[in-house]
Amino acid sequence: MTTNEIHERLKAKFGDDVGPLSEPKMDAFAVVKADRIVEVCKHLKSTPGLDFDYLDDLTAIDWPKRNVIEVVYQAASIKHRHLVKLKVEADRANAVVPSVAGVWRAANWLEREVYDLFGVTFTGHPDLRRLMLPDDWVGHPLRKDYQEAGGWHGINNVRESSLVELKRLDDVRRAEQAAKQPPAPVAAPAEPPKA
Amino acid sequence: MDKLILRRLDQNAEEMILNFGPQHPSTHGVINFMVQTDGEVIRKAVPDVGYLHRGIEKIGEIVGYPGFMPFTDRIDYVAAMTANEGYAIACERLLKLEVPPRAQWLRAISGELTRISSHLVALGTMTMDIGATTPFGYGIRERETINDLIEELCGARLTFNYCRIGGVAFDMPEGWRDKVLKFLDHFDTFVPEFDRVISFNEIYVKRLANVAVITREDAIDFGLAGPNLRGSGVEWDIRRDLPYGAYPNFKFEVPVGKGFVGTVGDCFDRYYCRVLEMVESSKIVRQALNSLPEGEVMAKVPRKPKPEAGEATGRVESARGEIAYLVVSDGTDKAYRVRARTGSFMAMGVFEEGSPGLMIADLVALISSLDVVAPEIDR
Numbered sequence: 001m002t003t004n005e006i007h008e009r010l011k012a013k014f015g016d017d018v019g020p021l022s023e024p025k026m027d028a029f030a031v032v033k034a035d036r037i038v039e040v041c042k043h044l045k046s047t048p049g050l051d052f053d054y055l056d057d058l059t060a061i062d063w064p065k066r067n068v069i070e071v072v073y074q075a076a077s078i079k080h081r082h083l084v085k086l087k088v089e090a091d092r093a094n095a096v097v098p099s100v101a102g103v104w105r106a107a108n109w110l111e112r113e114v115y116d117l118f119g120v121t122f123t124g125h126p127d128l129r130r131l132m133l134p135d136d137w138v139g140h141p142l143r144k145d146y147q148e149a150g151g152w153h154g155i156n157n158v159r160e161s162s163l164v165e166l167k168r169l170d171d172v173r174r175a176e177q178a179a180k181q182p183p184a185p186v187a188a189p190a191e192p193p194k195a
Numbered sequence: 196m197d198k199l200i201l202r203r204l205d206q207n208a209e210e211m212i213l214n215f216g217p218q219h220p221s222t223h224g225v226i227n228f229m230v231q232t233d234g235e236v237i238r239k240a241v242p243d244v245g246y247l248h249r250g251i252e253k254i255g256e257i258v259g260y261p262g263f264m265p266f267t268d269r270i271d272y273v274a275a276m277t278a279n280e281g282y283a284i285a286c287e288r289l290l291k292l293e294v295p296p297r298a299q300w301l302r303a304i305s306g307e308l309t310r311i312s313s314h315l316v317a318l319g320t321m322t323m324d325i326g327a328t329t330p331f332g333y334g335i336r337e338r339e340t341i342n343d344l345i346e347e348l349c350g351a352r353l354t355f356n357y358c359r360i361g362g363v364a365f366d367m368p369e370g371w372r373d374k375v376l377k378f379l380d381h382f383d384t385f386v387p388e389f390d391r392v393i394s395f396n397e398i399y400v401k402r403l404a405n406v407a408v409i410t411r412e413d414a415i416d417f418g419l420a421g422p423n424l425r426g427s428g429v430e431w432d433i434r435r436d437l438p439y440g441a442y443p444n445f446k447f448e449v450p451v452g453k454g455f456v457g458t459v460g461d462c463f464d465r466y467y468c469r470v471l472e473m474v475e476s477s478k479i480v481r482q483a484l485n486s487l488p489e490g491e492v493m494a495k496v497p498r499k500p501k502p503e504a505g506e507a508t509g510r511v512e513s514a515r516g517e518i519a520y521l522v523v524s525d526g527t528d529k530a531y532r533v534r535a536r537t538g539s540f541m542a543m544g545v546f547e548e549g550s551p552g553l554m555i556a557d558l559v560a561l562i563s564s565l566d567v568v569a570p571e572i573d574r
Binding site: 027053054055056057059061062072074078081083085104105106108109110113117131132133134141142 | 437507531532540543544
């Protein structure tokens with residue numbers, strides 16, 4: 001099925017909760033209302049003719065200018081070999097999206113990754129913990145306004161260019177050498193006593 | 196044996212938490228499994244990943260479109276060529292570039308050679324994890340020749356950085372075609388040899404047959420990719436089903452697990468799918484070398500490409516399954532977002548549900564049969 005046909009079938013079922021298809025410049029996608037995403041995904045998976053049984057990817061894109069985080073769903077159908085791309089928009093300050101881990105189990109780890117790196121909370125997720133970063137990490141690095149905290153438990157993760165550090169070490173060594181007193185001249189060996 | 200295990204579980208003997216990794220030879224990189232065991236039987240294995248998280252997706256937002264290519268090598272350093280290609284395809288779709296046919300053919304040739312070498316590592320290390328040390332040497336011996344060939348092509352043996360947005364970096368050197376054909380003639384005799392050395396060895400088969408079965412439904416639901424998905428009997432190959440590059444011009448089979456010695460979707464099926472895939476890759480390289488078109492290897496691309504705002508996905512079939520790059524552009528010379536979905540990441544989701552009831556030695560078989568590579572999980 002083409003993207004347009006899939007989109008029309010979703011429109012017929014869910015009305016305005018499924019937004020219009022984006023311009024088909026690249027990969028066309030439709031924006032779905034957050035509270036309907038689980039229903040839409042279930043419909044995609046279980047309706048004969050659509051059969052989207054394979055969750056290809058689930059990720060997010062941060063748009064601070066529009067103040068939204070887009071969660072991107074890409075699903076595929078092994079049987080019919082077609083693809084669909086949906087998006088859900090969440091508020092940046094309070095990013096909450098229902099979890100689709102109950103529809104595809106593949107979403108379990110993918111949603112954990114998005115939670116970890118973007119700070120999107122997936123309600124109804126069975127095990128929402130950080131995945132890549134330590135549990136006590138502060139912030140969500142793939143957000144556009146993320147600032148590095150400069151370390152974690154005393155392990156530095158920000159440093160200048162190593163050339164800067166090498167130059168600093170060189171300068172220290174030169175300063176130390178200059179500060180040292182010039183070494184005392186070696187005393188001339190005493191003349192052997194004359195016989 | 197079964198009775199013994201059941202009796203132990205019923206008695207509810209003392210359980211133990213075992214840290215399996217992060218520095219363990221059979222985890223294939225730095226991964227930690229927290230294993231709750233009852234004697235030798237696993238109650239639960241929870242993977243803990245992220246030791247190799249280098250923030251490659253964030254780097255993609257900083258370095259500009261062409262500058263990200265060497266970083267894609269580091270996503271999957273065992274099969275770097277296909278990781279290159281996926282990113283190039285995504286950017287080419289954003290820029291609406293036509294890639295010259297010769298470049299597409301060269302990508303297919305080098306990609307399939309890399310797939311063979313990656314599978315040789317996967318199979319070799321798998322036999323080593325199971326306890327056979329000899330076949331690993333055989334696999335590495337063949338891989339060495341491929342590394343030499345690829346080194347002649349692009350100057351690097353591991354992190355190739357060969358694909359470019361709009362083509363490939365170099366045309367093939369003189370005499371390279373004959374060398375590759377000579378290697379393939381030798382390699383076609385290697386696969387039966389490898390089968391004789393290890394594949395149908397009775398001890399090896401017993402360690403893998405019917406172990407850690409992933410059913411067809413589970414494999415699809417968990418989003419497994421590549422040989423792991425096909426090992427469960429699912430016919431899904433991006434090269435054939437969502438074709439890209441030069442692949443529509445080649446004839447090849449998509450091997451799937453059939454329960455060669457046990458159940459469909461057991462460790463042996465995943466293993467043997469890789470063996471069969473190497474044969475198919477060899478066929479593809481032969482066809483590509485025999486139909487290689489003449490011409491340029493690079494399209495005309497500006498030094499600092501600035502695609503118009505939009506987003507595009509580039510999908511390729513890598514050795515560890517589908518790599519899907521989502522590249523988002525906001526109209527500047529740097530990507531707004533780069534995302535890589537990888538096969539190893541999806542494979543890690545299986546462990547929590549797939550491991551209960553396995554023996555500890557079977558967990559090693561499961562890990563190596565899924566062929567996870569740690570940097571591809573963490574990126």
